[in-house]
Amino acid sequence: MGALYDKLRQDIRFVEGLTACLNCGTCTAICPAAEFYNYQPRKLVDILQTRDDEKILELLKGDTIWYCGECMSCVTRCPRNNAPGLLITALRSLSQELGYFVESEKGRQQLAIKRTVGHWILEYGYCLYPSQITPENHPEQGPIWEWEFQNLEKVMERLGANYQKAGPGVLRAIPQEDLDEIKKIFDETGGTARFEKIESFSRQKAEEMGIQLDDGLQNDYIKHIYTAVNKDHTTEP
Amino acid sequence: MKPEGKRLVWNEYQKEIANDNYFYVRSCVRQNFFPGAEKTFLRYMKDMGRNVFENPSHTTCSGIGYHSDIVPFETAMTMVARQFALMSEAGYENFVTSCITSFGLYSEVLETWEHFPAVEEKIRGHLRNATGREFVKPKNLAHASDVTFKLRKDISKAGKYRLINHITGNSIRVVEHIGCHYSRMFPNKGVGGAEYPYVLIGMIDEWGGEVIDYPERRHCCGFGFRQYLVKANRGYSVSSSKKKFDSMKPYKPELILTNCPGCPMFLDRWQYAISEMEGTTYGENGQGIPVMTYEELAGLILGYDPWDLGLQVHQVPVEPLLEKMGIPYDPAKKFLDINGNSMGKPKPPSAMKFY
């Protein structure tokens, strides 16, 4: 049992999520990630219960921990009351805290999420913001969204939203003092520190990889991590 | 299949749902993609004589950020605490969420504080330091679909339409889809539990529809948070939805009803994407299967105008269902703005019938 395992134990979700695994496989049986990726939550939990720091380091640096969709189907089924989905959240947190996330193709994607969802939380008070969900990044949203995107204010008005305006309602403008409170919460609770770590480790990695990264979304590194699938994530090695 | 077997399960998972005076918090996804739905919820709650209060200072719970792991747990817990503070400051004790991921997060946080009171104290400290606010935990936590479930009979009574094909007299065949974060982690927090949730079935039963069960009913729609947010991962998301569509198709559903805000977005859009990629459609005659949320369906039952509900911003057209149910709609008004002026029209998909 080593330093990494101890660090994981400091995360309540790890404590809640790992009792003892008897390798029954009920989690892997219904896991969507196990269907589509080379991923078995059972194997992950079995590795964690070895408490072996070398194996945990491998997990923190690898793609494996990023396949889960956090649907929590595993939690419903486990006969030992383990929660692989919660263990994933603890591993992902630690991987970002220690900077190992940039070592894997899927892990590197965290910067893209931070610069979209993360920024929108602080700037608008919403996890998603319609003017930022560009059809270019979301072709699957279809021509309906393309049309909506082009007519955003009018569509919002038609559907009774209070888009970008004061007062209650759909997609209202959240008052700046409330957004300031959110920022203070992030500062106070390690959220800002997390964002900064995602940034700094990513910048280091981008330099290492020789890919251009500055602010915003219109740069090579962001485009790369947003779209790159250069590894085979679906068949067993 | 013996439906009475499911009834036995439902009886074991009764849930306390407050009757009135709700503090309402909105959903990021629903506001973005189904802006009419929350307005509809507030409208019928008012029509049913209920008080639903919204504090405009409320924000996202950060659930999507939390489940994409960019937001640490302590931050998410403090965001939740702030929402609770707004509730208790406004003098409310019944908390209602529009989003299912939110509902799951609030439940998870409350459970965590139950098991680890020291953590609750820590979060109180964080909230105080950051904002000066204090909070009281809600007496009752429910999802807006729970509340709608509770009011389903009143909605039925006041309703003008039913989930019935007005030409054939047959019940509309409905697949119900429950958001993962509703009851998977805490089955006793969902109406009907985790295996056979009843919250939407109750509405479908009451409003005259026929519930379709199918093998992949429980399968996640595939949002997967980071599995959708990042383009490189979307294979996971579309494959999950496709698995469900393939499984439900033989049962010929005419409507997919959901309670989570994300699920209908995926079940709607991925039908489009699959039709573009493969040419496959899952409804009748080259159509998709219409997808709705409970607010939209309740609104239809109550006779609200389909274009007020926001059905025009669905990629899979809902018109076939409206026609079956005998609900009048004006096709000419579908894409008009609030003043009745044109906003242009979306391009039709290449492989799916569009209206």
Added chain:
Amino acid sequence: MEHSVIVIGGGVSGMTAAGMLAQQGFNVTLLEKEAETGGHAARWDRLFPDRKKASEVLDFIRKGMSRVKVITGITVVNITRNDKEFTVVTRGQVADGGSQMADIPHPASCILLATGYELFEARKKEEYGYGIYNNVITSAELEDKFRSGSPILTSEGKPPARIGIVHCVGSRDEKVGNLYCSKVCCVTGVKQAIELKEMYPASEVFNFYMDLRMFDRHFEELYYEAQQKWGVSFIRGRLSECAENPDGSIIVKTEDTLTGKPLKMTVDLLVLLTGFVPGRGMASISAMLGLTTGADGFTNSADSHTLNNSTEIPGIFLAGAVKGPVSISESIADARAAAIQIEVYLNSDKPGND
């Protein structure tokens, strides 16, 4: 006064102990809540490992019971202690009294609790669809079918071409509140797999297991036979969920943990090996007597090694499945051990368990 013994529970262990004590000259009364004695064993067709008929074993036991006074169809409503003597009050229908009930006190110098167990209610494992999907049955129901002698058919009236047998239903499962292993289900699953193959040699039989607890003599050989002679497939993966196809067949989802891949397959018939749970009646009896139960809900003996038929209360003894999952052959041995200790206790005229 001649020493009298009351045995509560007319299953394998209760009947064995009662018969033996009566033959040793004691005045024995056996109380049974059902209309007939025999317990769960009366429901089984053939027993592991040698496949003898359960009725043979019960006949043997019953032959030794000629001197036992057997009272059936009653419940125990009160047990009181006065120094070294006990009174057990039973409640039952008055003979020819219609629905009228009467309470009858029975004095005893000691009591043997042989109240046995109950089977886990399969419907509580909701995701397996018992009581919802027609082709999901329990192992006990399969035994009923074997005993009936008629061919086993799906709910659509066809012989099953592919059968799944699910281990650990209601056992080793914190989700339903039973952490313990029920011990005998694994060998039952192997036995039933062989029996199904005997009935339908062309069928495919799959056992979904986590571990194979072949704990007693000849069990491992039975597992070998199931594989080598009958071609039963053993998949190491616990069943995660079931669904139903339009034709009534059952889709099962599991992981084949030996290959590490999720597995989805269709079976025509699914048999759930439901485990042991403590008998409900024991809760009130334990309360009346001040007995302790373990975290698993089964009753504790004074010591699991050295005093496994005694309790903390002089004169109260235990035998059989009241203490937890146990096989029939073990129950018989345990009942005889209890009988000997009761004899020692009664002959010594002082508490036998100090």
